Amino acid sequence: MNPLSWLGIRRRGLSPAQQQRLDALPAPQPLDDTPLDDCRFVVVDLETSGLNVNRDRILSVGAVVIENSLIDLGSQYECTLYQENHRVTESVLIHGIAPSAVADGVAPADALLDFMDFAGTCIFVAFHAAFDHRMLQRGLRDELRHRLRHRFVDVAELAPMLCPAGGRRQSLDEWQQHFKVVNQQRHHAAADALATAELMLILLSLARREKLETLADLDSRLRHWRRLRQARIGAM
Amino acid sequence: MNENDKFTQAGKTAVMQNIQGIIGFLLGYPPFNLMEQGHLAWLVEHAQLRFFAAGDPILQPQDGPVQHFFIVKQGLIRGERVISGNDEPDTTFEIGTGECFPLAALLGERATRTLHRAAEDSFCLTINRDDFVTLFSQSMPFRDFALRGVSSLLEQVNQQAQKQASETLGAHYSLDTRLDSLIGREPICCPPETSIRNAVKQMHEAGVGSIVVIDPQQAPAGIFTLRDLRALIANDAADLNNSIATVMTPQPAALPSSASAFDAAIAMTRRHIAHICLVDDGKLVGVVSERDLFSLQRVNLVHLARTLRQAESIQRLRDLRSDIHQLVDSMLAHGASSGQITRIITLFNDHTVCRVIELSLEEHGDPGIPFSWLCFGSEGRQEQTLHTDQDNGMLFSAASGAEADAHRERLLPLARHINNALAECGFTLCKGNIMASNPDLCLSAQEWRDKFSRLIRSTTPANLLSSSIYFDFRVVWGDKRGPEQVFAEVLRQIGGNTLFQQQMAQNALLNRPPIGRLRDFVVARSGAEKDTLDTKVQGLSPFVDGARLLALANGISVTNTLERLQQLRERRVLDPQDADAYIEGYQFIQLVRMQQHQQQERDGKTFSNRLDPDTLNQLDRRILRESFRQAKRLQASLALRYNL
Numbered sequence: 001m002n003p004l005s006w007l008g009i010r011r012r013g014l015s016p017a018q019q020q021r022l023d024a025l026p027a028p029q030p031l032d033d034t035p036l037d038d039c040r041f042v043v044v045d046l047e048t049s050g051l052n053v054n055r056d057r058i059l060s061v062g063a064v065v066i067e068n069s070l071i072d073l074g075s076q077y078e079c080t081l082y083q084e085n086h087r088v089t090e091s092v093l094i095h096g097i098a099p100s101a102v103a104d105g106v107a108p109a110d111a112l113l114d115f116m117d118f119a120g121t122c123i124f125v126a127f128h129a130a131f132d133h134r135m136l137q138r139g140l141r142d143e144l145r146h147r148l149r150h151r152f153v154d155v156a157e158l159a160p161m162l163c164p165a166g167g168r169r170q171s172l173d174e175w176q177q178h179f180k181v182v183n184q185q186r187h188h189a190a191a192d193a194l195a196t197a198e199l200m201l202i203l204l205s206l207a208r209r210e211k212l213e214t215l216a217d218l219d220s221r222l223r224h225w226r227r228l229r230q231a232r233i234g235a236m
Numbered sequence: 237m238n239e240n241d242k243f244t245q246a247g248k249t250a251v252m253q254n255i256q257g258i259i260g261f262l263l264g265y266p267p268f269n270l271m272e273q274g275h276l277a278w279l280v281e282h283a284q285l286r287f288f289a290a291g292d293p294i295l296q297p298q299d300g301p302v303q304h305f306f307i308v309k310q311g312l313i314r315g316e317r318v319i320s321g322n323d324e325p326d327t328t329f330e331i332g333t334g335e336c337f338p339l340a341a342l343l344g345e346r347a348t349r350t351l352h353r354a355a356e357d358s359f360c361l362t363i364n365r366d367d368f369v370t371l372f373s374q375s376m377p378f379r380d381f382a383l384r385g386v387s388s389l390l391e392q393v394n395q396q397a398q399k400q401a402s403e404t405l406g407a408h409y410s411l412d413t414r415l416d417s418l419i420g421r422e423p424i425c426c427p428p429e430t431s432i433r434n435a436v437k438q439m440h441e442a443g444v445g446s447i448v449v450i451d452p453q454q455a456p457a458g459i460f461t462l463r464d465l466r467a468l469i470a471n472d473a474a475d476l477n478n479s480i481a482t483v484m485t486p487q488p489a490a491l492p493s494s495a496s497a498f499d500a501a502i503a504m505t506r507r508h509i510a511h512i513c514l515v516d517d518g519k520l521v522g523v524v525s526e527r528d529l530f531s532l533q534r535v536n537l538v539h540l541a542r543t544l545r546q547a548e549s550i551q552r553l554r555d556l557r558s559d560i561h562q563l564v565d566s567m568l569a570h571g572a573s574s575g576q577i578t579r580i581i582t583l584f585n586d587h588t589v590c591r592v593i594e595l596s597l598e599e600h601g602d603p604g605i606p607f608s609w610l611c612f613g614s615e616g617r618q619e620q621t622l623h624t625d626q627d628n629g630m631l632f633s634a635a636s637g638a639e640a641d642a643h644r645e646r647l648l649p650l651a652r653h654i655n656n657a658l659a660e661c662g663f664t665l666c667k668g669n670i671m672a673s674n675p676d677l678c679l680s681a682q683e684w685r686d687k688f689s690r691l692i693r694s695t696t697p698a699n700l701l702s703s704s705i706y707f708d709f710r711v712v713w714g715d716k717r718g719p720e721q722v723f724a725e726v727l728r729q730i731g732g733n734t735l736f737q738q739q740m741a742q743n744a745l746l747n748r749p750p751i752g753r754l755r756d757f758v759v760a761r762s763g764a765e766k767d768t769l770d771t772k773v774q775g776l777s778p779f780v781d782g783a784r785l786l787a788l789a790n791g792i793s794v795t796n797t798l799e800r801l802q803q804l805r806e807r808r809v810l811d812p813q814d815a816d817a818y819i820e821g822y823q824f825i826q827l828v829r830m831q832q833h834q835q836q837e838r839d840g841k842t843f844s845n846r847l848d849p850d851t852l853n854q855l856d857r858r859i860l861r862e863s864f865r866q867a868k869r870l871q872a873s874l875a876l877r878y879n880l
Contacts, residue, residue: 064254071285073361076254180357182310190253198359201287209289 028150040122041066045193062189080105129154162206265334267381288354295352311358416493419522428481458484544587582618608714616708625664629677640680695739741878744781749864768846775825778867821866
């Protein structure tokens with residue numbers, strides 16, 4: 001008997017097959033001196049039942065891979081998750097995933113295993129990555145009792161760092177406009193992931209121009225930029 | 237997995253949102269809009285998306301054999317070639333959204349010869365060479381496009397032009413004729429077991445070029461033509477006692493007898509065949525040959541020409557003008573090039589002018605002084621469209637200035653009569669008074685010689701403008717030798733006068749093609765002409781002026797722009813590839829202009845050369861832009877040649 005079952009959080013045991021898959025998941029990519037061009041980036045976009053990272057759940061996962069500084073369109077991930085007791089909230093108006101689609105979805109444990117398997121040894125990339133990072137972390141913990149150790153790069157941070165001319169842009173829409181990236185279907189997990197990936201390609205090209213060659217270069221530059229920004233905000 | 241399974245597999249993953257999105261994008265552009273959905277899905281799944289910042293090189297000659305096929309998803313790619321003596325590389329082409337590259341290098345398994353550079357931030361879809369080859373072998377429209385590139389697009393444009401024109405052809409027009417009204421006799425046919433010898437004998441006796449082999453139900457089983465016979469005779473092992481069934485072409489092309497002559501012409505052209513079986517309810521009812529159709533067209537052309545030459549009055553000539561308009565419609569429908577059409581129009585205009593002169597001589601009385609009728613400008617270049625005005629003059633011989641004055645005195649009233657009669661026939665009177673009735677243009681050979689020498693020696697702006705009109709010079713009626721001697725003298729003088737050439741070059745750069753630095757058309761910003769550009773002044777003039785200058789400077793006496801370019805190509809004054817590109821560009825702009833005139837004619841509007849590029853479809857816009865760019869390149873090469 002699961003002592004936490006009264007909380008309503010599902011912590012069913014994993015099947016031996018699932019456990020085996022979990023154990024076989026590849027290690028995350030460290031922020032080391034791997035050249036940016038050789039790194040596998042998985043651009044992820046999650047559509048969720050809401051914006052509360054402690055309560056809302058993942059409804060669908062879309063992911064696009066960047067390798068060798070190009071997007072391989074043949075290797076994309078797209079999955080709608082089955083969630084029990086899924087209630088329709090106002091966010092359905094944003095992501096447009098109908099309750100029927102959720103009911104047809106894949107069991108979350110399997111979906112997340114599939115996804116982590118697909119992601120492999122990679123750096124995750126997202127727009128406002130903290131949210132996707134947190135949601136994925138919680139999903140993996142709840143469904144698989146797995147600790148997410150993958151590193152995340154935030155396009156919402158990279159963009160103003162590498163393109164100060166972009167000014168005080170905040171949202172994915174604004175940055176898409178700035179870089180004139182066309183997104184046919186905003187708020188569809190896969191389409192948003194592709195649009196974010198296209199931004200990432202532009203940013204990688206800018207990074208190359210600034211002689212940022214490795215993951216470590218990028219990371220240290222990001223830390224430096226964060227400190228500067230903090231200092232600037234502090235001074236104001 | 238065999239190829240077919242792969243494509244079915246592709247169909248399944250095609251439900252993926254992003255794949256769908258990109259397929260949707262590709263469907264907006266040729267040749268992808270013609271490809272099967274499964275092939276498109278396969279393409280996208282095997283594609284990568286790459287980003288190139290403005291200025292990044294994408295493909296370079298030193299990279300070795302090309303490894304990828306590129307489709308521009310967003311942005312602009314420039315082809316650059318370095319010309320010796322030029323600091324800035326020459327932009328040889330621009331590739332915009334929805335277009336692809338490099339076809340020739342990929343097919344030739346070689347490196348690109350042109351540096352491809354991103355002109356602005358661009359995203360490209362790429363597929364690797366092996367996948368390109370797979371797609372090439374699987375998809376017909378893709379193969380067609382890859383092999384023939386833009387010319388396959390031009391063909392599409394022509395097909396559209398044909399369709400538009402054929403829709404407006406009246407029911408009386410001959411190509412709308414039903415095929416059953418064309419077949420005069422019973423079809424020549426035989427059963428499959430007939431010997432080859434007997435079948436050929438039957439053809440010979442009937443005097444026909446083909447025999448249809450029919451089964452007991454009278455359905456055509458095959459066809460045997462004189463061409464097949466030729467191949468048979470060339471084959472030593474052939475035995476004429478074998479059955480005709482062993483040598484016939486099975487499943488001959490067939491149409492119902494209710495189909496039109498136009499259907500048959502299209503079917504023949506498409507399949508490169510000269511005979512079509514007419515089959516009703518599964519039974520052979522007749523055969524139509526290529527000759528049946530072409531005789532039909534020739535009647536129209538030849539008949540119209542003859543009627544013009546024999547018209548008994550100016551009134552009749554005027555009535556015949558509408559027939560010429562119809563002929564242009566039908567020629568567009570037959571996919572004639574703009575060059576062919578303008579030549580035909582000029583031909584009919586020449587017939588009209590000659591007949592007007594003859595009728596005028598009858599009505600007005602012959603002054604008894606031999607003269608030649610000259611024409612200048614577009615008429616001189618044989619490039620008239622339906623929208624045309626008069627540019628003409630008279631040349632006669634005179635021993636002295638006094639004699640010239642006396643002759644002029646007697647010829648001028650006749651010239652006036654001719655000019656007015658031409659105006660009645662639809663040739664608008666020239667606003668600038670470049671007409672034979674102007675005493676300055678009714679001159680003796682010596683006076684013309686002096687006039688032309690003055691133009692060449694003193695290059696005032698007015699004289700340069702006159703040069704650009706008078707040196708497109710042709711004789712329409714009367715003795716040709718005298719005027720040609722005068723023109724030969726002109727060529728000799730220009731060839732030795734670099735100052736004149738340079739001034740002409742400067743003039744040829746005045747009309748700038750209406751494209752901006754990047755990709756959009758430059759259109760008028762305000763007024764009645766808002767959002768439009770001038771196809772004649774901005775599009776055609778750069779070609780016409782450039783070709784004129786180079787031809788005159790190099791002693792080429794033909795005046796037609798296409799012929800001038802052709803001869804400049806032969807004499808290597810122009811690089812053959814460049815010359816071909818100029819010819820295609822010029823012809824396309826002319827075609828667009830003519831289609832517009834035909835449309836204006838049908839709508840009862842006044843003729844205008846102003847075009848709103850937004851009214852063109854995607855394909856036409858793209859080719860028009862490319863054509864204007866060729867005009868720009870021609871001007872750039874003139875500037876280089878004459879150090880401007």
